[in-house]
Amino acid sequence: xxxxxxxxxxxxxxxxxxxxxxxxxxxxxxxxxxxxxxxxxxxxxxxxxxxxxxxxxxxxxxxxxxxxxxxxxxxxxxxxxxxxxxxxxxxxxxxxxxxxxxxxxxxxxxxxxxxxxxxxxxxxxxxxxxxxxxxxxxxxxxxxxxxxxxxxxxxxxxxxxxxxxxxxxxxxxxxxxxxxxxxxxxxxxxxxxxxxxxxxxxxxxxxxxxxxxxxxxxxxxxxxxxxxxxxxxxxxxxxxxxxxxxxxxxxxxxxxxxxxxxxxxxxxxxxxxxxxxxxxxxxxxxxxxxxxxxxxxxxxxxxxxxxxxxxxxxxxxxxxxxxxxxxxxxxxxxxxxxxxxxxxxxxxxxxxxxxxxxxxxxxxxx
Amino acid sequence: xxxxxxxxxxxxxxxxxxxxxxxxxxxxxxxxxxxxxxxxxxxxxxxxxxxxxxxxxxxxxxxxxxxxxxxxxxxxxxxxxxxxxxxxxxxxxxxxxxxxxxxxxxxxxxxxxxxxxxxxxxxxxxxxxxxxxxxxxxxxxxxxxxxxxxxxxxxxxxxxxxxxxxxxxxxxxxxxxxxxxxxxxxxxxxxxxxxxxxxxxxxxxxxxxxxxxxxxxxxxxxxxxxxxxxxxxxxxxxxxxxxxxxxxxxxxxxxxxxxxxxxxxxxxxxxxxxxxxxxxxxxxxxxxx
Numbered sequence: 001x002x003x004x005x006x007x008x009x010x011x012x013x014x015x016x017x018x019x020x021x022x023x024x025x026x027x028x029x030x031x032x033x034x035x036x037x038x039x040x041x042x043x044x045x046x047x048x049x050x051x052x053x054x055x056x057x058x059x060x061x062x063x064x065x066x067x068x069x070x071x072x073x074x075x076x077x078x079x080x081x082x083x084x085x086x087x088x089x090x091x092x093x094x095x096x097x098x099x100x101x102x103x104x105x106x107x108x109x110x111x112x113x114x115x116x117x118x119x120x121x122x123x124x125x126x127x128x129x130x131x132x133x134x135x136x137x138x139x140x141x142x143x144x145x146x147x148x149x150x151x152x153x154x155x156x157x158x159x160x161x162x163x164x165x166x167x168x169x170x171x172x173x174x175x176x177x178x179x180x181x182x183x184x185x186x187x188x189x190x191x192x193x194x195x196x197x198x199x200x201x202x203x204x205x206x207x208x209x210x211x212x213x214x215x216x217x218x219x220x221x222x223x224x225x226x227x228x229x230x231x232x233x234x235x236x237x238x239x240x241x242x243x244x245x246x247x248x249x250x251x252x253x254x255x256x257x258x259x260x261x262x263x264x265x266x267x268x269x270x271x272x273x274x275x276x277x278x279x280x281x282x283x284x285x286x287x288x289x290x291x292x293x294x295x296x297x298x299x300x301x302x303x304x305x306x307x308x309x310x311x312x313x314x315x316x317x318x319x320x321x322x323x324x325x326x327x328x329x330x331x332x333x334x335x336x337x338x339x340x341x342x343x344x345x346x347x348x349x350x351x352x353x354x355x356x357x358x359x360x361x362x363x364x365x366x
Numbered sequence: 367x368x369x370x371x372x373x374x375x376x377x378x379x380x381x382x383x384x385x386x387x388x389x390x391x392x393x394x395x396x397x398x399x400x401x402x403x404x405x406x407x408x409x410x411x412x413x414x415x416x417x418x419x420x421x422x423x424x425x426x427x428x429x430x431x432x433x434x435x436x437x438x439x440x441x442x443x444x445x446x447x448x449x450x451x452x453x454x455x456x457x458x459x460x461x462x463x464x465x466x467x468x469x470x471x472x473x474x475x476x477x478x479x480x481x482x483x484x485x486x487x488x489x490x491x492x493x494x495x496x497x498x499x500x501x502x503x504x505x506x507x508x509x510x511x512x513x514x515x516x517x518x519x520x521x522x523x524x525x526x527x528x529x530x531x532x533x534x535x536x537x538x539x540x541x542x543x544x545x546x547x548x549x550x551x552x553x554x555x556x557x558x559x560x561x562x563x564x565x566x567x568x569x570x571x572x573x574x575x576x577x578x579x580x581x582x583x584x585x586x587x588x589x590x591x592x593x594x595x596x597x598x599x600x601x602x603x604x605x606x607x608x609x610x611x612x613x614x615x616x617x618x619x620x621x622x623x624x625x626x627x628x629x630x631x632x633x634x635x636x637x638x639x640x641x642x643x644x645x646x647x648x649x650x651x652x653x654x655x
Binding site for chain 2 (some may be wrong): 012049076079080086183186187188192319330332334337342345346347351356
């Protein structure tokens with residue numbers, strides 16, 4: 001006689017063992033080291049840190065190794081670890097004007113104070129597979145010429161330059177209320193910009209990219225210009241209570257994007273340029289730009305614009321942008337649902353019987 | 367108390383830190399005070415995926431103590447993979463006793479079923495909830511549904527049920543069948559089959575519902591009225607089978623249909639494995655006597 005599925009415990013143990021085995025791959029190939037991931041898979045590490053909401057290159061590298069290179073799985077690992085960490089202090093806002101800039105470009109001005117710095121970018125590479133890399137010669141690439149170090153020098157943000165003319169909206173907190181914290185308070189709607197930006201910052205890059213793209217194709221157009229994109233190191237400061245002044249506790253690499261959007265004005269606001277803002281850990285230009293476009297889109301309601309497109313709908317955008325949530329819920333369909341399915345079977349069979357009876361009655365009447 | 371497993375060294379009892387547990391307990395207390403009302407809470411990431419019971423796990427983690435005995439079921443069974451995984455999680459991080467016996471458990475975490483054996487005042491039933499909002503399929507917006515609950519504006523739900531009757535001659539919802547709690551809030555009972563709905567009514571055990579991804583907790587206090595929505599001329603009814611359980615012969619329990627060949631062969635067995643096992647054991651003993 002058939003015995004209902006049993007042995008879940010043993011199956012799970014064996015599945016874990018198989019997984020370990022698959023992760024390691026061919027034992028004749030040397031094991032991947034965390035240092036290699038950290039140094040040579042830098043952009044993967046950056047993405048995992050950004051969407052995992054934890055700036056720690058070593059842990060991100062470990063997560064990537066453990067997840068067999070599945071970045072969403074790695075993001076989940078890091079996020080689940082992050083939530084157990086105590087909160088020792090809250091930093092001062094980082095000042096990106098004081099960034100040690102490694103890349104800084106503006107699409108709105110030909111030249112500007114601080115200059116244009118191309119930095120390490122894929123932008124003008126020809127996407128040809130480089131078979132020299134396949135040779136694995138171990139020879140270091142030729143030494144690049146670097147822009148002069150601009151340490152301890154302020155590089156003004158493009159939006160600040162526009163601000164002098166009063167042509168761009170002022171950016172300041174709407175009120176004195178403390179900044180929200182989506183890791184301590186559940187998201188509720190309508191969400192303020194602080195909460196929206198936090199949610200977008202840890203939101204899935206693919207989701208934001210698709211939404212940003214939709215605004216460019218006419219679904220809630222925002223007339224954007226890439227005012228500025230900068231990447232580099234910024235200092236993180238905290239103010240310990242016993243000292244009363246800010247001390248530097250280290251630096252983080254961030255990518256910041258300020259979109260400048262044409263705005264013809266509405267009942268609520270005069271004609272001026274408006275802003276969209278994006279920020280990621282590490283070098284995350286695509287994400288930062290997409291985030292800035294979506295941020296601007298979500299401001300439609302505040303600016304009195306018509307709400308016509310998905311990217312302007314904060315419940316739609318924010319409720320679905322977290323890939324840890326989305327991945328879990330989509331994949332939960334793998335779990336057994338046979339109790340509910342049995343209920344549906346009973347219902348469909350009953351409905352079929354009703355239907356057949358009605359059909360028979362109708363046929364007999366003819 | 368610290369969990370013994372090395373990989374979990376450094377984590378607090380029952381995984382969550384005490385501050386988080388207190389936050390969740392406050393949400394639970396509010397939920398108990400307003401039966402059927404969805405209380406937002408700052409749900410945490412758990413080391414298990416969203417949609418796989420993180421809400422139930424957080425509720426259980428917040429209420430469980432070292433003296434508790436935990437039972438975890440999925441589809442009524444203790445041996446389904448996710449139930450095994452969650453039970454192991456608590457055995458590791460909280461070092462609590464676990465059981466497969468409904469009667470021995472003080473806390474029962476469940477997905478999709480209520481045990482067949484009536485629960486007692488000394489037990490707490492924790493449901494895993496995927497979508498806590500019963501109105502979600504009629505109104506996608508949280509801002510709107512919260513308003514509808516506040517105004518007790520449940521017309522759309524009755525219209526939906528009425529449309530089923532108009533189109534199909536009967537209400538076609540077979541699981542997650544909406545209920546009204548204490549005559550006030552319409553509540554999603556989680557995707558339990560409607561067969562289980564009557565068990566919720568005036569249940570002696572405290573019923574807690576955790577939705578991790580959606581960050582909501584709600585509750586039905588002991589002995590609270592829970593009515594399944596219906597119409598006078600179309601009263602609520604539960605599933606019935608023409609078969610008995612092939613293993614224990616029960617005609618009162620919820621049955622799973624098992625396909626045994628490709629010729630249309632089926633057998634029906636209890637979905638509640640502990641209930642079925644107890645009945646089989648009793649029958650074996652009777653036969654031996």
